[in-house]
Every structure is written in C-alpha cells, then in structure tokens.
Amino acid sequence: MVMRHVQEDPKVRRSAYNIRGNRRRVTWHSGGHVHITVCRNRDPLEREMGENTEDEPPGSWFKVTIPYGIHYDKTWLMNSIQRHCSVPFTPVDFHYVGNMARFFVQEASTASALKGVSYKIYDQEGRKVCMPIFVNTSAVPYSVQNKLEPEEMEQLKLTLNKRYDVFQQALDLQRLRFDPDLVGHDIDIILSRRNCMAATLQIIEKNFPELLSLNLSSNKLYRLDGLSDIIQMAPMVKILNLSNNELQSVWELRKMKGLKLEELWLEGNPLCGTFPDQATYVSAIRDCFPKLLRLDGQKLPSPIIIDIDTPSVIKPCKESYKGSETLKSIILQFLQQYYFIHDYGDRKRLLGAYHEEACFSLTIPFQPEDPAPSSLGEYFKESRNMKNLKDPHLRVQLLKHRRGDIVRALCVLPNTQHDLSSFLVDMWFHTETMLCFSVSGVFKEVEGSPQGCVRAFTRTFIATPGSFSSLFIVNDELFVREASPKKTQSTFSIPVPTPSTSFMPTFSSEQQQMVQAFSTQSGMNLQWSQKCLQDNEWNYTRAGQVFSMLKTEGKIPEEAFKEIP
Numbered sequence: 001m002v003m004r005h006v007q008e009d010p011k012v013r014r015s016a017y018n019i020r021g022n023r024r025r026v027t028w029h030s031g032g033h034v035h036i037t038v039c040r041n042r043d044p045l046e047r048e049m050g051e052n053t054e055d056e057p058p059g060s061w062f063k064v065t066i067p068y069g070i071h072y073d074k075t076w077l078m079n080s081i082q083r084h085c086s087v088p089f090t091p092v093d094f095h096y097v098g099n100m101a102r103f104f105v106q107e108a109s110t111a112s113a114l115k116g117v118s119y120k121i122y123d124q125e126g127r128k129v130c131m132p133i134f135v136n137t138s139a140v141p142y143s144v145q146n147k148l149e150p151e152e153m154e155q156l157k158l159t160l161n162k163r164y165d166v167f168q169q170a171l172d173l174q175r176l177r178f179d180p181d182l183v184g185h186d187i188d189i190i191l192s193r194r195n196c197m198a199a200t201l202q203i204i205e206k207n208f209p210e211l212l213s214l215n216l217s218s219n220k221l222y223r224l225d226g227l228s229d230i231i232q233m234a235p236m237v238k239i240l241n242l243s244n245n246e247l248q249s250v251w252e253l254r255k256m257k258g259l260k261l262e263e264l265w266l267e268g269n270p271l272c273g274t275f276p277d278q279a280t281y282v283s284a285i286r287d288c289f290p291k292l293l294r295l296d297g298q299k300l301p302s303p304i305i306i307d308i309d310t311p312s313v314i315k316p317c318k319e320s321y322k323g324s325e326t327l328k329s330i331i332l333q334f335l336q337q338y339y340f341i342h343d344y345g346d347r348k349r350l351l352g353a354y355h356e357e358a359c360f361s362l363t364i365p366f367q368p369e370d371p372a373p374s375s376l377g378e379y380f381k382e383s384r385n386m387k388n389l390k391d392p393h394l395r396v397q398l399l400k401h402r403r404g405d406i407v408r409a410l411c412v413l414p415n416t417q418h419d420l421s422s423f424l425v426d427m428w429f430h431t432e433t434m435l436c437f438s439v440s441g442v443f444k445e446v447e448g449s450p451q452g453c454v455r456a457f458t459r460t461f462i463a464t465p466g467s468f469s470s471l472f473i474v475n476d477e478l479f480v481r482e483a484s485p486k487k488t489q490s491t492f493s494i495p496v497p498t499p500s501t502s503f504m505p506t507f508s509s510e511q512q513q514m515v516q517a518f519s520t521q522s523g524m525n526l527q528w529s530q531k532c533l534q535d536n537e538w539n540y541t542r543a544g545q546v547f548s549m550l551k552t553e554g555k556i557p558e559e560a561f562k563e564i565p
Contacts, residue, residue: 025538061104063138064091064109066131069101069205073258074228075494080121093143095194095225096255104141111135121336144193157203171204171214172243179218191219192246197226205233213239217265222246228255237261238468243296253288263294280408283348287404290352301349331425331437334463334471339418340521343443344514344540347411353473354403355464360476369529406476417513418443420520429459431533436462437470442483456483516542522547528560 015270067079078091089110091103105111114135119127139145148156159181161428163172176189189196204211211218211234216227221242230237240261247269252518264285268271275281282300286292291302341349354360365382383398400406415496424442429436445453511533518540519529524547536543 010345053145056110059106060108061090061106061138061140061144062108062114062135064103064105064111064114065097065136066101066370066552067134068097068099070254072131074101074342076260081114081117084117084120085113086116093141093194093198094228097227099267104138105364106348119210143198146193148195148199151533152185152187153199155187156189156199160200160203164208167204169208169210170215170239171208171211172215174215174217175202175219176200180551182219182316191216191226192221192223194226198229201226201229201233206313208234209235209236210267213237215241217241217268219244220246222248224252224255230256231258237265239263242269247271248286250288251273253285257288259289261289262291264289264292265296267296279346281350283351284404286348286351295366301346319357327427327430327435330471331427331435335423335425335439336420336517336520337422340517342410343415344517345544348407350410351403351407353471354406354476355472356403356473357401358403358406358474358476358479359399359401359410360406361476362413362480364480377383377401384560405500414445416443419513420517434462436460456481456482511538519541524556524560525562528556 013264021539031418041112066072066077072262074094079093082089087110089105091105094103095103096102104115112135114133118133119128119131121131128500159176160173162181164170164181165172173191176191178354179189182189191200195299214234214237220258221227221246224247236257238261240259240263243265245268247266249271252271272281275284282295285295286300332359338350338353341347362383393529400409419442424440425437427435438458439456440456442454442456445456456545458479460475461471461473463471465472515526515530516532518524518533519526521544522529522532524532532543532547536546547556
C-alpha cells in the first residue's frame, strides 16, 4: 500500500472516487498495487493567503490575520511585525476575532510585504515563533467606513470636556449614549462599536494625557476590542469602572492586558457569575492585572509583583562546584517564602512567583495496573508520567501551562506542612539570567484522609531573576512519593521551647511547625514568634500582616530578634 499526495495519472483505472467538501480520496489499481491518494483540505486562511494582492488597484484595503494572536502582547506583536516588514505600515482597526488578531492596511505593496513576514518573527530570547500571517483583500474597514465627521468629533470633545474632573484627573462616561449634548445634536455614540470607542480614545489621548480614572459603566459593552488601544492611548489609567455592562467572559479583559490597573469595577456583568467562588474570581482577574489592589470596591491582599521590565541578573559565582554564598542565600530565601505561603497562606498568592508562560507538572510512581493502589492514588489524576500516559490529549492537559493554571492546580492539592529541616538542596547549573536547582524533603497532609500522612518529594525549579525572593519560576516539576518508615519517624519532631517566665500549654505538632516557620520567615526568635501567633489566634496570614505592620512602624523590640540562651 502506498500513500502519497494527489498527482493523478490519466493512464490508471479508478475504482472508487469520493468527494466530501474540499477533501478528496482517490483509490485505484495499477500494476498489481493498490494506490490510495489523499488530498488534504486547504484551510480557509491558507486559501486567503494564496490570493494575489499585487493586481489590486491603488487604495485597496487588505485584511491581515494572525492566528492565535490574542496570546501575544499587542505592542510586541505590532513592533515585531513592523521590524521584519520591508515597508512601513499603519495598522487600522486592530481587534480580536476569537483567538485571532486582525487589522487592516491599505495598498497592495504593503499587503505583499506583510505576507513576507510569515514565520520570520523571533521572541526576545532569539527563538523562532511559529506565527503565520494571512493577508487577503477586504472591503473598507468598519471603523473607517463609519468614521465620525469633524463636527461630530468636535461635539464629542465638548461633551467629554464637561465630564472631565481636572482635579481628580477622572473622566465619567457612564451612559454616554444618552448624554443630552449628544442626543440634542443627533449624534449616536455607542461605545460597543469600534469606531465610537476609537474616536473617544483619540480625544482622550490628545486632551487628557494624564487621565487616571475612567468610568465606562452602563454602556452595554459586550466586547472590548476597541478598548484594547487604551494601553497605548491612556497608559496612566489606574482606575477603570466597567460595571453594569454585558461582558460575558474574562477573555475580554485579556485584551487590555498590560494596563497597570490598581482598581477595577466589574459588578453587574454576566462574567461575575461564571466563577464558583470569590477566590477564583479574584484570581482570574488578577491574572489579567497583577497590580490590582481593589476589585468591585473590595480591598484585595497586597499582590506579589514581578516587574519583568526591570533588568536584573544572577551574578555568576567563582566556585562552580560549591556555589557562592550569595546564590545559596537567594535559593534558601526563595524556598522559605514559597513554602511559607504554600503551607500557611493563601496559595493564590503564589501567582506572583511564576512567569506568565511558566510550566508545571506533577508525577508519582504509580502503576495503573497495580492490584492494590498505594495511598498516592489521590494524586494519580494529576500525574504526568510519560512512560504510562498513552493519550496524547491527556499529556497536554496535565502539563499546566500559564501561571493561572498552575496556581489553580496547586490550590486543589492537599493542604500540607513541609518539614524545612528535612530539605536537601542541590544547584544544577546557573547563568547570568537563569538558575536551576532541586529540593528534596518530606511533608505531611494536615487534613483529609489519611490525615497526617507523610510524603517524600523532589522538586526541580528553573528560575530567572524576579521580585519573589529574587527569583521567578519558569519551570516547576514536582515528584511525590511515599516516605520511608525511617523518614516518617524522624519528621516533625523539632520541639518549640517555651519561655520559662510563664506557663505555656503543650503545642500540637502543627503549631510547632507554624512557630518554626514563622521564626524562619520573620527573623524573630521562637519565643516572640510563638507570642505573635498566639496573639493572632494561630492565624498565620494575619500574624504575618501584623508583624509586617509593626516592623514598619518600628514597634518590635530588639530582643525579639535575639537568640534565646
């Protein structure tokens, strides 16, 4: 049997011929052989790309489509295309259609040059990005065809001036369509239309460059394609009100990713009802705007902010085998803070520890054919052991890609307590911008069944410089296994000394571990760490917040940081 692309021979005898849509299957006999020829479908976008743009008359419009363009930052995307394009161009009416990014250009020469950019884009690390660019002829873009007349633009400008608070640097555009000044001049401004939003942003860019607060509530917005330009045209905006609109999905908010919002209002949109709980809602919104401090009027926990624009390097050490004390300190500080939050805080705060495109995988030594599954069975559904996985779709699904997916996966794992004293750390390699190290140790599950079960683990991190204890995770591989009896007996046995000046009750092993971890994280001795936790009813997160506040105010005495003899 021979498989080949279609190239029909007029001399052969066809015995079957079947056409379905654009796909053709031909079977024929020749010389004692059975030949099967498959002609593959041409993707609609490929057919568009095949169109000849050279023969179009001057002034013609062309539609440029980038598949999966929504996954790329708009500024980076446009700059990268412009850098590789042989002629300068001005993108018109940039917007998203599903996963695709789309814009329009004029003139056949520009369209032809943009075709040549396909598959030529490289990322910041010099790696080639698989990015086709499809170009085909188009009618006049909507935003150009329906562009506001000069007199309409002038009236819109006057209306916006009346709604601008110069002292607060705030612009109130709620229910803009029904503004009497616009209705009186028979001007219909519907901000869900790209031409109206584009005109509004043009006026904002020119007249209110220092805008800090923008209110777009009650405008029946259901898509934010037009608003995506706010990142370039009003980059100073810190407060955005989108309440009481028609937004259905967080996907729309991703179109404004890059806007450094500190306060956002979304209540009254259908998307607010798509989350199972408030924590998931906050996590999803913060994934779009990491610096967010308030959501729907509610104060959020302080974010862990990663400023990827700030250049930083990990200084290489001279001792290539042992590693320098500086690198040792960086790694240990990272592990202390990471597991401090992982065990005693809200794991959603680990969002700031991961790169936007980070990867995470979990593996256990679990054999599906085992007649009596081990106690690790609860981890099996997340285990990505490539030796056992046969389903290609499951292989992709179990690889958590993007930090939001990673943190959601961490949140469903059992609550744990890691024994920091059991940690063994090994640094594999490092460069000026990357560090690879692994940590092995034991932990126990503090709730669920079987409660108190001790596990062993090995975790390998690949990290770059960042603000989360100086590191920023790009790859995280976790291997969980059952701990040996020897490890189980020697785990979590560190006693916490109590002050001799007063009677203290006996602490549980969980409380002992909390004191130990709090002491390590805060730098206070065990006695004062114990006191801080007790005063806050053993609420670890609240104790940490109180400690940070008192330390900032200089209200913690020096004796709290002295070793107890």
